[in-house]
Amino acid sequence: MKSKITLKELAKLLNVSVSTVSKALHDSPEISPKTAERVKELAKLHNYRPNPVAVNLKKSKTGTIGVVIPNISNNFFARVLSGMEAQAQKHGQQIITYISNESLEREKQICDMLTSGFVDGVLIAVSEETQKKNDYEHLYALLEYEIPLVIYDRINIGLPTDKIGVDDEKSFYDATKFFKAKGLNKLGLASAIHHVGIGQLRIKGFEKAMESGGEAYKATSTKPAELKRKIRELVTSDRVEALLCTDFESAIMAARVAYEENVDIPRDLKLIGYIGKDVAEFLTPSLSYIEQHPQEIGSNAVEVLNKRLNGESQPGKFEEKIIATTMVHLESTRF
Amino acid sequence: MKSKITLKELAKLLNVSVSTVSKALHDSPEISPKTAERVKELAKLHNYRPNPVAVNLKKSKTGTIGVVIPNISNNFFARVLSGMEAQAQKHGQQIITYISNESLEREKQICDMLTSGFVDGVLIAVSEETQKKNDYEHLYALLEYEIPLVIYDRINIGLPTDKIGVDDEKSFYDATKFFKAKGLNKLGLASAIHHVGIGQLRIKGFEKAMESGGEAYKATSTKPAELKRKIRELVTSDRVEALLCTDFESAIMAARVAYEENVDIPRDLKLIGYIGKDVAEFLTPSLSYIEQHPQEIGSNAVEVLNKRLNGESQPGKFEEKIIATTMVHLESTRF
DNA sequence: CTGAAAGCGCTTACAG
DNA sequence: CTGAAAGCGCTTACAG
Numbered sequence: 001m002k003s004k005i006t007l008k009e010l011a012k013l014l015n016v017s018v019s020t021v022s023k024a025l026h027d028s029p030e031i032s033p034k035t036a037e038r039v040k041e042l043a044k045l046h047n048y049r050p051n052p053v054a055v056n057l058k059k060s061k062t063g064t065i066g067v068v069i070p071n072i073s074n075n076f077f078a079r080v081l082s083g084m085e086a087q088a089q090k091h092g093q094q095i096i097t098y099i100s101n102e103s104l105e106r107e108k109q110i111c112d113m114l115t116s117g118f119v120d121g122v123l124i125a126v127s128e129e130t131q132k133k134n135d136y137e138h139l140y141a142l143l144e145y146e147i148p149l150v151i152y153d154r155i156n157i158g159l160p161t162d163k164i165g166v167d168d169e170k171s172f173y174d175a176t177k178f179f180k181a182k183g184l185n186k187l188g189l190a191s192a193i194h195h196v197g198i199g200q201l202r203i204k205g206f207e208k209a210m211e212s213g214g215e216a217y218k219a220t221s222t223k224p225a226e227l228k229r230k231i232r233e234l235v236t237s238d239r240v241e242a243l244l245c246t247d248f249e250s251a252i253m254a255a256r257v258a259y260e261e262n263v264d265i266p267r268d269l270k271l272i273g274y275i276g277k278d279v280a281e282f283l284t285p286s287l288s289y290i291e292q293h294p295q296e297i298g299s300n301a302v303e304v305l306n307k308r309l310n311g312e313s314q315p316g317k318f319e320e321k322i323i324a325t326t327m328v329h330l331e332s333t334r335f
Numbered sequence: 336m337k338s339k340i341t342l343k344e345l346a347k348l349l350n351v352s353v354s355t356v357s358k359a360l361h362d363s364p365e366i367s368p369k370t371a372e373r374v375k376e377l378a379k380l381h382n383y384r385p386n387p388v389a390v391n392l393k394k395s396k397t398g399t400i401g402v403v404i405p406n407i408s409n410n411f412f413a414r415v416l417s418g419m420e421a422q423a424q425k426h427g428q429q430i431i432t433y434i435s436n437e438s439l440e441r442e443k444q445i446c447d448m449l450t451s452g453f454v455d456g457v458l459i460a461v462s463e464e465t466q467k468k469n470d471y472e473h474l475y476a477l478l479e480y481e482i483p484l485v486i487y488d489r490i491n492i493g494l495p496t497d498k499i500g501v502d503d504e505k506s507f508y509d510a511t512k513f514f515k516a517k518g519l520n521k522l523g524l525a526s527a528i529h530h531v532g533i534g535q536l537r538i539k540g541f542e543k544a545m546e547s548g549g550e551a552y553k554a555t556s557t558k559p560a561e562l563k564r565k566i567r568e569l570v571t572s573d574r575v576e577a578l579l580c581t582d583f584e585s586a587i588m589a590a591r592v593a594y595e596e597n598v599d600i601p602r603d604l605k606l607i608g609y610i611g612k613d614v615a616e617f618l619t620p621s622l623s624y625i626e627q628h629p630q631e632i633g634s635n636a637v638e639v640l641n642k643r644l645n646g647e648s649q650p651g652k653f654e655e656k657i658i659a660t661t662m663v664h665l666e667s668t669r670f
Numbered sequence: 671c672t673g674a675a676a677g678c679g680c681t682t683a684c685a686g
Numbered sequence: 687c688t689g690a691a692a693g694c695g696c697t698t699a700c701a702g
Binding site for chain 3: 353394
Binding site for chain 4: 351352353354355358365366367370389391392393394395
């Protein structure tokens with residue numbers, strides 16, 4: 001049962017002062033090579049590790065990053081977190097995870113505790129409710145406490161912070177153009193997130209691409225039953241040739257409507273959605289999707305935060321980094 | 336730009352000592368009501384929060400729990416984490432997340448840093464590689480440092496720690512009995528995890544239930560192509576009437592084989608798998624599954640750990656808590 | 671080259 | 687009822 005050994009104990013064993021031990025372990029040039037070696041040897045023998053809490057107190061930092069995630073069940077966010085963890089690891093930082101469950105109330109609580117100094121910086125994807133209610137006071141509070149903030153994924157928010165996300169508009173612009181280039185004329189869009197920022201951007205990309213011609217149809221609703229009805233109409237009455245879905249819910253619903261209506265994908269209907277690789281690959285047929293590279297978003301978020309923490313970013317000047325999306329074609333867009 | 340105010344500053348403003356302020360804020364009976372009120376008022380005005388790092392140093396604890404997750408993309412673990420976070424919240428504890436990516440090497444690194452005192456206790460689901468190589472030294476190291484450990488989910492490991500998981504054997508025993516009660520005779524089992532503990536337990540449950548009669552078939556392999564071939568054989572040649580899948584991979588593969596072979600689920604083949612609700616519901620047809628209640632596993636893991644941390648558990652005596660599974664019937668087991 | 675001292679921000683036993 | 691002092695485990699400017 002080895003309990004952790006402290007600097008003080010080490011010093012006593014070596015008959016030197018605590019300062020000498022500390023300096024020796026930090027390769028200070030003040031210390032004689034002979035002493036340094038003695039110290040290091042004993043430290044190694046006892047497997048000495050500085051107490052991180054004490055080091056942090058001394059350095060007035062915590063060595064941790066707070067990550068606020070709206071919904072961890074969403075594979076996208078799970079993979080973002082994975083990217084963050086891997087990157088933080090490289091810097092010897094710890095990730096403290098907070099889950100807001102898309103709730104403004106919970107997000108406020110989290111930000112409140114964050115202001116008391118648990119973390120050096122915060123990475124946040126703002127909850128849906130927060131966006132809807134347009135209430136960002138708690139985030140401004142964080143900024144007032146001089147806790148660096150990086151907003152990831154849901155970045156079309158007017159906060160003076162660094163941001164990192166994907167080009168939502170372009171992704172759907174490109175996808176729409178792709179179908180048109182293949183000769184399709186009647187294109188549909190389905191969305192359960194038309195009321196939030198990223199949804200609007202994706203829809204905008206679709207609309208812009210349709211300006212040059214073709215028939216555009218849209219099915220949008222936050223209510224599952226209503227959305228399903230509208231999608232069914234697009235598929236059975238309007239007979240769109242392809243459907244672009246802005247989110248997981250609408251994509252899965254489109255697949256289900258096709259299944260129920262015996263519409264053959266991809267023969268009668270092409271389908272592409274903003275859904276995760278994890279599910280997309282396993283559907284029958286497999287569903288083409290827009291890859292957002294969540295791990296990269298995660299690792300980049302940590303990088304941007306660390307730049308800020310290390311004073312490598314210009315104060316008052318904020319970075320907005322965009323990770324390019326990729327279309328991944330599986331069975332549902334086979335021509 | 337309010338920077339955090341300290342006890343010392345508060346004391347100066349009030350013309351009292353630091354100790355008085357501290358005691359007043361902790362409702363110490365030593366302090367006069369009048370002073371207490373003055374202190375609290377000013378503290379509130381300045382929104383004073385004790386620096387958690389300092390408090391932790393003083394108390395020789397960290398207020399954080401380390402969680403080691405093998406694979407965060409697995410929705411099961413994502414939801415376990417969610418349950419842990421919610422429960423930790425209630426105790427004012429922070430969750431530090433580490434992702435081992437099913438790698439023994441990574442797991443060792445994580446445990447190594449954990450021994451230096453970042454956390455008060457650790458919740459871990461052991462990686463697949465660790466189980467295969469049967470190498471638990473790094474976990475014993477944690478125990479030697481007297482860092483309480485709770486093993487969750489993958490619990491059939493001979494370590495002297497508290498454990499929390501589900502009754503894997505019973506879950507598949509029950510599922511098999513269910514099919515037999517419905518009059519099915521030819522039952523198949525598919526597994527990509529027959530080499531790890533939980534896989535073996537599930538298979539054992541199946542086998543036990545089949546002892547009382549019926550034809551049992553098995554398709555097991557860690558190689559996707561081989562597993563697929565074997566499942567196809569079960570479905571097309573052996574014509575099993577129901578297939579029980581021990582894991583995500585085999586379940587998805589079974590669904591795909593049926594799709595490719597035009598075997599109608601559930602008419603010609605019933606299917607049940609150990610897969611997450613998140614995917615199960617969205618497949619076409621939707622896939623019946625065994626609900627493991629991941630959030631409960633998570634919250635219980637935190638509870639068990641805290642009991643240990645608070646000295647409410649008997650030293651040397653370990654708890655093994657089992658959360659009951661539930662069969663959730665969706666389209667794939669419709670009779 | 672080594673060590674005593676101050677200090678990070680707190681808590682608490684002890685003295686007054 | 688209040689405050690000075692010690693201490694949690696470390697780091698670092700300063701003195702010797």
